[in-house]
Amino acid sequence: MSGMNRTLIVGGGASGLLVAIHLAKLATRSNLVHLAEPREILGQGLAYSTDDGGHLLNVPAGRMSAFADDSEHFVRWTGRDSNYFAPRKDYGQYLIDTFEELRVASRSTTFEHIRKEVDSLNLKDGKWVARFKDGDVIEYDVVVLAMGHGKPIELASLSEIDSDKNYVSDPWRNLNVTKDGTLIGIGTGLTFIDLALSHLKRNSSNKVIGISRNGLLPEAHLPKRAQPLPVPAAAKTSPTEMRKFIDESSDWRAAQDGVRHELPDIWHSWSVELKQEFFTNHLRWWNVHRHRVSPEIQEEVSQALNSGRLTILACEIESIEKNEGSFNLKTKSGERLIADALVNCLGYSAWGKDSLLGQLIDSGLAKAAPLSLGICSDFPKFNVVDENEKPHRNLFAIGPVLLGERFETTAIPELKEQAQEVAKEVSKFVL
Numbered sequence: 001m002s003g004m005n006r007t008l009i010v011g012g013g014a015s016g017l018l019v020a021i022h023l024a025k026l027a028t029r030s031n032l033v034h035l036a037e038p039r040e041i042l043g044q045g046l047a048y049s050t051d052d053g054g055h056l057l058n059v060p061a062g063r064m065s066a067f068a069d070d071s072e073h074f075v076r077w078t079g080r081d082s083n084y085f086a087p088r089k090d091y092g093q094y095l096i097d098t099f100e101e102l103r104v105a106s107r108s109t110t111f112e113h114i115r116k117e118v119d120s121l122n123l124k125d126g127k128w129v130a131r132f133k134d135g136d137v138i139e140y141d142v143v144v145l146a147m148g149h150g151k152p153i154e155l156a157s158l159s160e161i162d163s164d165k166n167y168v169s170d171p172w173r174n175l176n177v178t179k180d181g182t183l184i185g186i187g188t189g190l191t192f193i194d195l196a197l198s199h200l201k202r203n204s205s206n207k208v209i210g211i212s213r214n215g216l217l218p219e220a221h222l223p224k225r226a227q228p229l230p231v232p233a234a235a236k237t238s239p240t241e242m243r244k245f246i247d248e249s250s251d252w253r254a255a256q257d258g259v260r261h262e263l264p265d266i267w268h269s270w271s272v273e274l275k276q277e278f279f280t281n282h283l284r285w286w287n288v289h290r291h292r293v294s295p296e297i298q299e300e301v302s303q304a305l306n307s308g309r310l311t312i313l314a315c316e317i318e319s320i321e322k323n324e325g326s327f328n329l330k331t332k333s334g335e336r337l338i339a340d341a342l343v344n345c346l347g348y349s350a351w352g353k354d355s356l357l358g359q360l361i362d363s364g365l366a367k368a369a370p371l372s373l374g375i376c377s378d379f380p381k382f383n384v385v386d387e388n389e390k391p392h393r394n395l396f397a398i399g400p401v402l403l404g405e406r407f408e409t410t411a412i413p414e415l416k417e418q419a420q421e422v423a424k425e426v427s428k429f430v431l
């Protein structure tokens with residue numbers, strides 16, 4: 001194929017930029033790559049857009065390299081050791097620096113950040129026609145879907161207060177808690193920890209209450225990571241067996257790290273019923289153990305709990321009402337709480353019908369993944385398949401949009417490998 005080929009990467013968060021990084025590393029002939037990303041800065045997406053230096057990565061530096069074949073690349077960039085937990089904002093900068101270096105070196109490929117949202121994609125004579133929200137229409141030879149996470153999970157009791165300025169409904173896209181006093185976080189995972197610690201630091205009289213059904217906080221990493229354990233065949237047969245293996249291992253962290261590495265294959269081999277069982281009975285347990293905080297953050301959380309400034313409650317919310325600048329919460333067990341500010345820390349849901357993925361599924365160009373968690377690819381490859389499971393040769397997907405297909409598909413250790421694989425396929429096609 002000769003002449004200028006056009007590639008579109010939909011989404012310029014960490015996944016999209018990692019694909020661009022690997023394309024820049026590979027590219028040898030004329031190509032134009034559009035990174036469609038409404039955000040001002042590439043690479044940041046949801047996870048790395050915070051400007052609070054206290055928000056740390058939850059993965060040690062030794063596992064955050066952009067390159068699977070150079071695991072120390074990020075460690076060298078930080079100038080620290082492989083067990084260092086860097087600020088998340090630094091990781092965004094690392095991705096940009098890495099991209100810039102390769103982009104300048106890759107003279108034959110032009111990368112353009114177009115600050116647009118892709119509204120729809122349709123096939124015409126083997127090419128993809130992208131329609132953007134601003135009305136522009138552009139034709140591409142190849143498209144990579146790297147749209148990341150969907151919208152935040154909503155709670156019915158929060159819909160009434162959605163527009164209140166002291167309620168943050170989407171902390172990943174609009175982190176704007178400025179009111180001092182008591183902050184209540186609904187959900188007690190990693191995002192809650194970030195918000196809680198920021199709020200406590202902002203003013204010494206601030207307090208935080210975290211509410212979740214299980215009242216569990218994320219587990220912590222040890223200062224030094226042990227080697228992942230091999231996973232016995234029996235542990236791969238069902239979610240219950242997998243959990244048993246992890247719970248009963250002498251080092252549950254090493255056991256879970258072993259499972260995590262093989263999870264896309266294990267997940268793919270499970271029936272829809274087993275996948276559903278995992279979601280219904282084991283997801284919370286998995287998340288608490290899998291998404292661990294750094295030892296440093298755990299120490300800050302312990303201090304906050306001991307001082308009484310941070311409280312965690314295991315309960316469900318019955319109702320929330322506004323009352324002269326504050327919120328009155330009633331729990332199902334009858335407790336009454338007052339908050340000056342509220343944050344939804346429940347996590348994000350899959351992309352809905354009103355999204356680009358919804359359009360691709362509705363038009364038969366993509367097939368909904370099991371449990372409606374994103375779309376299917378021709379596993380273990382990343383070519384998106386249509387409703388008849390026929391792979392598109394020039395449409396790829398990476399990251400959280402493949403949740404139902406791979407489950408373990410959201411963090412950098414997986415994304416860098418996916419990006420390398422996708423870039424290799426894209427460059428074969430377009431160059």
Ligand SMILES: Cc1cc2nc3c(=O)[nH]c(=O)nc-3n(C[C@H](O)[C@H](O)[C@H](O)COP(=O)(O)OP(=O)(O)OC[C@H]3O[C@@H](n4cnc5c(N)ncnc54)[C@H](O)[C@@H]3O)c2cc1C
Pocket residue numbers: 010011012013014015016036037038039044045046047048056057058059116117118119146147148149172190191356398399400410411412413
């Ligand atoms: C708070 C938080 C902390 C995390 N910490 C870590 C960590 O320490 N280590 C780790 O390995 N992982 C971490 N993760 C996991 C994280 O999901 C990934 O590392 C990374 O954010 C995934 O990037 P992404 O580009 O796939 O998705 P996102 O970050 O969601 O980015 C997707 C981008 O696509 C854009 N987009 C969406 N739809 C369109 C469209 N139609 N047109 C154009 N653009 C579009 C969005 O604007 C967005 O910027 C964390 C996640 C969160 C939420």
